[in-house]
Amino acid sequence: MSQKAIKLIECPRDAMQGIHDFIPTDLKAAYINLLLQVGFDTIDFGSFVSPKAIPQLKDTKEVLAQLDLSNTKSKLLAIVANLRGAENAMLFPEISYVGFPFSISETFQQRNTNSSIKDSLTTVEQMLELCDRHQKTAVIYLSMGFGNPYGDIYNTDIVAQWASALVERGTKILSLSDTTGVSAPEKIKELLPLLVSSFPQTEIGLHLHSTPDTRNEKIEAAYLSGCRRFDSALKGFGGCPMAADDLTGNLATEGLIDYLTQKGEVLNLNMDKWRQAMLLSAEVFQGM
Template identity: 75%
Template sequence: MEKKIKLVECPRDAMQGIHHFIDTKLKAQYINLLLDVGFDTIDFGSFVSAKAIPQLKDTKEVLSMLHLNDRTKLLAIVANLRGVEEAILHPEISYLGFPFSISETFQQRNTNSSISQSLGTIEQLLEHCDRSNKTAVVYLSMGFGNPYGDAWNVDIVTEHAAQLISKGVKILSLADTTGVSSPEKIKEIVPVLMSRFPAVEIGIHLHSTPDTRREKIEAAYQSGCLRFDSALKGFGGCPMASDDLTGNLATEDLIQYFEEQHIDLHLNKDKWQEAMALSASVFM
């Protein structure tokens, strides 16, 4: 049986660190093209403080301009209970993503809360998702290490994963955040999580320089991962993690890799090319 690859396209992540404000209509035009491509999920926006991420202050306006279809689901990022309560008001959104860091320093930088406080937020997030027919996606940020000197090892990653799963999390995405992952770390961590938590969907959200993207994709896929976050041309990075942004995995690299494995992703390549062309205006 052909393996079902889930591609999560992340225009939100690609846009959030850009300093000039991208016109709302242009954002919507770009995301609509990505919706037409046929990805499993589009990480399209976030319900966070406009002061923290000014680029995404128009998420509600963008949402109102999107042409949704039956194939592709929408994911929005939330960082606190206020964001959760705002996001659940929109039936068009299927997934709420929460960045849970295993680095205390980054949790404070990213969500202005501690790890302990964030666990409480996740409990509330799960309750709201259950009542609103939505699914939580929790990102294990700094899952491959961190630049702050906070403790990290595979056992710490696994312990946090187990804690989140015990609370009811069904989708975990192991997030690199600053590009410190390597094929060796991926092969060390991903199989452990997949074997210990077989009922949970384990994904990866890797940031990478262009010269290491393919080897990381291959390491994750060979480790059994079937859920991949990426962004067209590798745009993006987390502005809360460091001043120097490390881009996302490039979607075109993922597409090429899986085509070489003779896996049909069932994507509309014409719309993909249109999105590639429009990206020059979005990320100018």
């Protein structure tokens, strides 16, 4: 059992964003309201991005208005892709965390946020300033952190270099992200301890995508490497529609819960509400 408490970040936003058929706002809100009762540290619930880019999430404000935050310990996280999105997120005191995908692949940064890595670093600086002013915390995702499918130069030094640049600018939470499912246990064991030891004042997390057959080995590699902040999504739904045509799903939360429980971690989750969310997910994700 670890000395540091585990933080579980449940990601219905990531699970929903690539689904073609629009999920009704009331259904989204009902599903997220159930997840809010489970006891996760954070719910990654929506995003303030162009509806042209991610039409599924055009109703994030309307979903937020329907969320019951009166009896939950979970905090809300919203994703943004530019400064305008960050400014929109600042308008809602209910949101604690604002996430930004900072890709170390130039090609993907253009595809995902329509800006260069250099410009995105400026966006991060402005976003960190905004968050400080509005009592929010930025979560910066080191996207394509395990490689990329575009042939852009990638190695461990590049990961460390950009992580350092982000931390130097004031990033408090850095999430190493495997956007397309290319991470392997060996790479996780190499990168995670490097980041944890290099930036002891920064919370280092993992946002892994995985197929079911490689899920457990990735979770184990991460846990044994000292990861205590995990992003996941119920049943492994989701993937990044901006990254590739074939979506590689998220890490499945139930697999993560099973593994951590076997390791003696006390997660303090309401498993009755979790089972209800599992049942409702069949309706939410019927198009998958």
